[in-house]
Amino acid sequence: MVVIAVPPGPGLRHRRTSAIVNARSPMSTVSTVRGLVEVDELGQALMHEHIVNINAEISRDQPELSWGGDRQLALEAIASKLRDVKAAGIDTIVDATAIGHGRDIAALREINAMVDLNIIVSTGIYTYDDLPFYFQYRAPADASARDVMTEIFVRDIRDGIAGTDVRAAIIKVATDLKGVTPNIERILRAAARAHRETGAPITTHTQVSERNGLDQQRIFKEEGVDLTRVIIGHSGDSTDLDYLRELMDAGSMIGADRFGLYMAPHFPSFEERIETLVRLIEAGYGDRIVLSHDYTAHSDWFLENPLPVASEWSFTHVSSAVIPALRERGVTEEQIDALLVHNPRRVFAAQGAY
Numbered sequence: 001m002v003v004i005a006v007p008p009g010p011g012l013r014h015r016r017t018s019a020i021v022n023a024r025s026p027m028s029t030v031s032t033v034r035g036l037v038e039v040d041e042l043g044q045a046l047m048h049e050h051i052v053n054i055n056a057e058i059s060r061d062q063p064e065l066s067w068g069g070d071r072q073l074a075l076e077a078i079a080s081k082l083r084d085v086k087a088a089g090i091d092t093i094v095d096a097t098a099i100g101h102g103r104d105i106a107a108l109r110e111i112n113a114m115v116d117l118n119i120i121v122s123t124g125i126y127t128y129d130d131l132p133f134y135f136q137y138r139a140p141a142d143a144s145a146r147d148v149m150t151e152i153f154v155r156d157i158r159d160g161i162a163g164t165d166v167r168a169a170i171i172k173v174a175t176d177l178k179g180v181t182p183n184i185e186r187i188l189r190a191a192a193r194a195h196r197e198t199g200a201p202i203t204t205h206t207q208v209s210e211r212n213g214l215d216q217q218r219i220f221k222e223e224g225v226d227l228t229r230v231i232i233g234h235s236g237d238s239t240d241l242d243y244l245r246e247l248m249d250a251g252s253m254i255g256a257d258r259f260g261l262y263m264a265p266h267f268p269s270f271e272e273r274i275e276t277l278v279r280l281i282e283a284g285y286g287d288r289i290v291l292s293h294d295y296t297a298h299s300d301w302f303l304e305n306p307l308p309v310a311s312e313w314s315f316t317h318v319s320s321a322v323i324p325a326l327r328e329r330g331v332t333e334e335q336i337d338a339l340l341v342h343n344p345r346r347v348f349a350a351q352g353a354y
């Protein structure tokens, strides 16, 4: 796909992302694969992407059946895609890949060594209901007991992952067609508690047909979570303005985070997604929306990589098509900066346990 450079705008003031800093005030920095980065230096950010989904046991035990058979080749192809992202003016990607989804910190480090980009890593558990036996048999005895899930999320955020100093900076959870099953409720509560213990924000997967972003908010609220610290993800799959306003009126940001996925009848078209976004911005909600593609650069879920689901689906579609379309509809540079720079920055600037 053709990458169109983003014209200079106020957002580009923040492009000095090589400024990886040593530990200064924890109030002003966020953990990335390459270390701490000042929140003000995050620049334009895509808030929900996937760099690799790799099953750890298969890649460990049958490597020739993983990574398309050639890990190094796959890593280089991914790095090349991420260089296109940087060339499009994006400085930061939030990798929303949690436990159960195929998070691979070693791979992310190798990839990030090949490209100058901030990659923010997630903790959390990705499932629509089923849990590995490891978690099943460790269900907390009662509501006051500390869940091993919380323990893992907090360790990922405070200590690092997989014996590295790469620390998660956001907590990812999912609710899909099955809704808030007992397992999903357990994960949501564990995420809420890890959030309150660490201050790391929460980002979610939802199924908009079930409007279950509202269910997530209800449980987070019961756990005392400040809903402004939560991004209700995949909300851009909905064109129901009442639902979207309700999520944002409760304080949360929403993710218009699946640009490029336009397959009818499950997903709105490009035009419908843009129309929804423009109407929400016009209604004053532009300070509560973040953008992304939910793209997956390499996944071992499928035989083909990249997944050939939609020709527009890539890490650069927001930069090359969505932003120009918003400009055409009269959205200002200031409003675009809110979506790409200021809202993401606010997500990570709010810190501290409570």
Ligand SMILES: [Zn+2]
Pocket (backbone or CB within 6 Å): 048, 049, 050, 096, 205, 294
């Ligand atoms: Zn995702």
